[in-house]
Amino acid sequence: MKKGSIIQRLQKGIVLGGEGYLFELERRGYIKAGAYVPEVVLDFPDALKELHREFLRAGAETMVAFTYYAHRDKMRIIGREKDLKPLNVNALRIAKEIAEEGNALVAGNICNTWAYDPANKEETGKVVRQMYEEQVGWAKEEGADFIIAETIEYVGEALIALEVIKKYNLPAMVTFATTYEKSKDGVDWIEGCQMLESKGADVVGFNCIRGPQTMLPMLRKLRKAVKCYVAAQPVPYNTTEKYPAFQFLKDRYGENAYTLALEQHLLSRFEMAKFAKDAQEIGVNYIGICCGGAPYHVRAMAEALGRVVPASKYSADMSQHGMLGSSKIVKKHEKAFLEKWK
Numbered sequence: 001m002k003k004g005s006i007i008q009r010l011q012k013g014i015v016l017g018g019e020g021y022l023f024e025l026e027r028r029g030y031i032k033a034g035a036y037v038p039e040v041v042l043d044f045p046d047a048l049k050e051l052h053r054e055f056l057r058a059g060a061e062t063m064v065a066f067t068y069y070a071h072r073d074k075m076r077i078i079g080r081e082k083d084l085k086p087l088n089v090n091a092l093r094i095a096k097e098i099a100e101e102g103n104a105l106v107a108g109n110i111c112n113t114w115a116y117d118p119a120n121k122e123e124t125g126k127v128v129r130q131m132y133e134e135q136v137g138w139a140k141e142e143g144a145d146f147i148i149a150e151t152i153e154y155v156g157e158a159l160i161a162l163e164v165i166k167k168y169n170l171p172a173m174v175t176f177a178t179t180y181e182k183s184k185d186g187v188d189w190i191e192g193c194q195m196l197e198s199k200g201a202d203v204v205g206f207n208c209i210r211g212p213q214t215m216l217p218m219l220r221k222l223r224k225a226v227k228c229y230v231a232a233q234p235v236p237y238n239t240t241e242k243y244p245a246f247q248f249l250k251d252r253y254g255e256n257a258y259t260l261a262l263e264q265h266l267l268s269r270f271e272m273a274k275f276a277k278d279a280q281e282i283g284v285n286y287i288g289i290c291c292g293g294a295p296y297h298v299r300a301m302a303e304a305l306g307r308v309v310p311a312s313k314y315s316a317d318m319s320q321h322g323m324l325g326s327s328k329i330v331k332k333h334e335k336a337f338l339e340k341w342k
């Protein structure tokens, strides 16, 4: 039984995404922080499959091929340029294999390249386009249902991504990484999304960088400004008015917490569940999560949207807890200790 296109699904209602592969597999010891290239695809494919499966069980409706930062420039930096195609193709096949265990769609994935320079957009744009052409071409060959172009900070780069996706005749979801007030090439974020919409993007929005608190106000503006579908995949970190992007967060000693010491800012499953509800209320169509997110967040978001997912079988039931449980469960002699918790 297959599934319906991303557009058909969005017409019916919210599509739940689930990302965060990079941070999660780094934490598990399969990716090197710094370059953040998804070498795990070739070196430990079973670890990647398992994480896909966990997101699937948690209710993610899209298996995003783990090709983030698997473009030619990054592969060259880590000395694995010859692995470029095998890595991309394997990532797509793994995503497809696990998607078929459920009823998920497969998204090809391209991202910010670090190659685009608005001061030299002709020449650098060509380099970016070539890298996107390779990756989107492989995604098309491997049967991806749509493409997510994400974490892009230049509107110029996003427009190239969109053009390439449309050239391959695939539905396009393009989302910006809104670190600063405007894009790095000086465009208002909402206007950037409107430009994407006018050029035929099917889904526009924001991913990564901001937590719910600082992404929700932007989503309210965006929803009013575009007619196409809107996507929101925030990071599960407590970004604030003072520190609107997670790159700016400090650890408890005043040092930069990004990227490796963000834990103290991590949002709970309940906070991400609330985000899902808030985004639903605004009218966001594709709701997900980015760096820092884990399957338990996605399950809580799915359940907040009224869904029962495979992993719901093991959702919390605190009535059976030895201290916090119901009066039938908690032993009399234990109850006294609860007083000390107050």
Ligand SMILES: [Zn+2]
Binding pocket: 151, 207, 208, 209, 235, 290, 291
């Ligand atoms: Zn991210």
